[in-house]
Amino acid sequence: MNLPLLGNGLERPWEILVVIDLFLGGLGVGAFLAAVCASAYSKEYKTISKIGAIIAPLAVIGGLISLLAELNQPFRFYTTYFRLNATSVLSWGVWIQTIFIIIALLYAILWIMDSNESTRKALGYIGSIFAFAIAVYHGLFLTTASTRDLWESALIPVIFLVSAITTGLAAVLLIASFLSKSSGVKEGISKASKHLAAFIGLELFLVLLNAIVLLNASVGARDAMRMLVVGDFSFMFWIGIIIIGLLIPFVIELFGLYLIQDGGVGTTMIIPVVVSVLVLVGGFLLRYLIVTAGQTTPLL
Amino acid sequence: MAEKRYAMVLDLRRCIGCHACHVACKSENEVPLGVFRTHVRYYERGEYPDTRRYFLPNLCNHCKHPACVRVCPTGASWKREDGIVLVDYDKCIGCKYCMAACPYGVRFIHPEKQVADKCSFCVHRVDAGIVPSCVNTCIGRARIFGDMNDPKSEVAKLIAANPVTVLKPEKGTYPSVFYIGKSVKEVE
Numbered sequence: 001m002n003l004p005l006l007g008n009g010l011e012r013p014w015e016i017l018v019v020i021d022l023f024l025g026g027l028g029v030g031a032f033l034a035a036v037c038a039s040a041y042s043k044e045y046k047t048i049s050k051i052g053a054i055i056a057p058l059a060v061i062g063g064l065i066s067l068l069a070e071l072n073q074p075f076r077f078y079t080t081y082f083r084l085n086a087t088s089v090l091s092w093g094v095w096i097q098t099i100f101i102i103i104a105l106l107y108a109i110l111w112i113m114d115s116n117e118s119t120r121k122a123l124g125y126i127g128s129i130f131a132f133a134i135a136v137y138h139g140l141f142l143t144t145a146s147t148r149d150l151w152e153s154a155l156i157p158v159i160f161l162v163s164a165i166t167t168g169l170a171a172v173l174l175i176a177s178f179l180s181k182s183s184g185v186k187e188g189i190s191k192a193s194k195h196l197a198a199f200i201g202l203e204l205f206l207v208l209l210n211a212i213v214l215l216n217a218s219v220g221a222r223d224a225m226r227m228l229v230v231g232d233f234s235f236m237f238w239i240g241i242i243i244i245g246l247l248i249p250f251v252i253e254l255f256g257l258y259l260i261q262d263g264g265v266g267t268t269m270i271i272p273v274v275v276s277v278l279v280l281v282g283g284f285l286l287r288y289l290i291v292t293a294g295q296t297t298p299l300l
Numbered sequence: 301m302a303e304k305r306y307a308m309v310l311d312l313r314r315c316i317g318c319h320a321c322h323v324a325c326k327s328e329n330e331v332p333l334g335v336f337r338t339h340v341r342y343y344e345r346g347e348y349p350d351t352r353r354y355f356l357p358n359l360c361n362h363c364k365h366p367a368c369v370r371v372c373p374t375g376a377s378w379k380r381e382d383g384i385v386l387v388d389y390d391k392c393i394g395c396k397y398c399m400a401a402c403p404y405g406v407r408f409i410h411p412e413k414q415v416a417d418k419c420s421f422c423v424h425r426v427d428a429g430i431v432p433s434c435v436n437t438c439i440g441r442a443r444i445f446g447d448m449n450d451p452k453s454e455v456a457k458l459i460a461a462n463p464v465t466v467l468k469p470e471k472g473t474y475p476s477v478f479y480i481g482k483s484v485k486e487v488e
Contacts, residue, residue, distance in 0.1 A: 013396035013409070072394025072414040076374075083374040083391060090397050091373040147367050147403035147471050218470070295400060 012295040017070035021063040022138050022287045026160060028059030029131035030168015032104055036124040038188060047179060048188035052172045053111040057104035060097065089141040096137065100130040135164035142294065149220035150294040155210040162203045167283035169196045174276035177269035189272055197253040200279065204246040224297055233293045236285060245282010249275040304382040305476065306421055307448035309458045310357055312481035314442035317342065317355035321434035321443060328422060328433035335408040337419040338434055360385065360406045360419035361467065361475030368398035368407065383476055384423050389415045403471045
């Protein structure tokens with residue numbers, strides 16, 4: 001029997017704190033994008049936008065705190081602002097996230113104060129570019145490490161982007177469901193639910209596509225993906241992510257939308273709440289799985 | 301005059317798994333308990349009664365295109381002109397990106413210094429003109445060290461005269477640690 005072939009001392013350098021950073025960061029930028037889209041649609045969805053605008057900086061700051069807790073030398077964090085490495089995605093990411101947090105905070109403040117609409121809109125559009133970049137960066141820094149087979153897929157950054165949108169939207173909807181008495185919120189929830197359903201469907205498609213692609217790729221990629229599909233991580237993958245995190249909320253959302261028809265959401269907010277919770281759980285598990293299983297590659 | 305490129309050749313036909321290299325390195329570099337700059341892995345091949353056990357010494361490969369250097373956000377992981385890859389302890393923030401990026405799992409977080417660390421090819425010895433500690437102590441003379449760009453060096457001659465392989469060549473890191481007698485795939 002061969003002795004374990006994994007790494008040295010710490011077999012998986014990245015553990016739960018990195019997952020929390022990715023989850024909160026993705027959620028935050030997704031909420032920001034949701035807020036900008038909602039306000040671009042109509043003034044009616046003011047409350048939805050406000051919720052998204054407030055969640056965004058709080059979540060991303062929460063993610064950064066988790067990241068700092070993960071560093072072995074957190075007090076040196078500020079050096080990353082001037083010690084740059086053009087080939088390191090992490091190096092870019094620090095600046096992009098900082099600029100985004102500043103924009104998101106201003107955006108949130110302008111929403112709360114309900115003033116300077118044109119400045120707010122401009123901030124929204126500029127911030128959206130950074131939000132998009134951050135969501136992609138979450139996946140890209142894994143892919144460009146390029147020595148862990150599970151991450152060697154061009155779909156990984158795309159999956160992180162779509163997952164950021166679904167978890168962000170889900171977080172906004174979850175909170176909005178509790179404020180459904182306010183004007184415009186019910187319509188906003190109904191509209192956002194349609195979008196959420198579409199993005200959940202897209203995420204499901206991308207995750208399954210990624211699995212199929214890697215299962216037919218190089219030996220390392222195949223072995224890595226087999227861990228998820230039939231191996232040690234298969235329970236979390238199939239039950240936690242595919243069924244609970246994506247398939248069930250997708251089906252519920254479609255069924256709910258069918259019941260809702262146009263506009264009226266009925267008296268119950270159960271559907272958005274349940275769907276949101278499932279999507280958030282699934283989004284967290286997806287990141288946990290990709291980060292953890294990705295580091296479980298044989299090293300020889 | 302070509303630039304230096306320090307390399308190591310591991311002749312697995314001679315390795316007996318005594319771990320002297322492992323211990324010498326620990327002692328020379330004061331490596332704390334629980335982490336290793338170099339160690340020896342074991343493999344068994346075949347089914348009983350035709351089984352054999354093989355030994356594979358492992359250390360930082362000081363790659364020509366190191367993934368760790370590419371991903372380090374602060375440049376704490378850097379490569380010297382002569383090919384030795386080092387960690388600048390003052391710059392490292394402990395993000396562990398290098399550890400996730402290294403395909404060989406040879407990096408670790410130093411428990412006391414709380415920064416990334418790894419085999420340094422005993423750079424303090426090499427700069428003084430002597431070979432790394434593991435090479436010095438190997439009783440089977442399975443470890444050979446030198447400048448592979450110098451055609452008169454023992455490593456260059458061994459690389460030229462023997463079929464050598466490296467670990468995970470498909471990762472594009474171009475390691476500077478070459479193995480003689482390693483089969484293509486160690487794992488089932």
